[in-house]
Amino acid sequence: MNKTIKTILIVVGILLVAYGAYEIIVPEASLDIGIAEFEAQDNNSAYITLGAGIVTLLIGLFVNKK
Incomplete structure (x- = not known):
């Protein structure tokens, strides 16, 4: 796999994991x-989103050049 594509997949994976974790932590609506x-x-x-980020990150980390 091309080094540029691998780097893009890793960055996108990290961003998706971070956004998915943010969506889980921050409540959507609250009533007091x-x-x-x-x-x-x-x-x-x-x-x-979290699952897609993990899969993308794993693909970027572990798929090697054929």
Whole structure:
């Protein structure tokens, strides 16, 4: 694999993992009603982004030139 493509895959993988982790950590919506605070979050897209980032990162790291 070309060194440039490998570097791009690694960078994109790191960015996708970081964005997926950010989506998991930061709540989407919150509601504060005096004594109680509620947070609603759907993490399906965050898990997909995180998984895609891990796969892209692994491809960039471990696939060698044929």
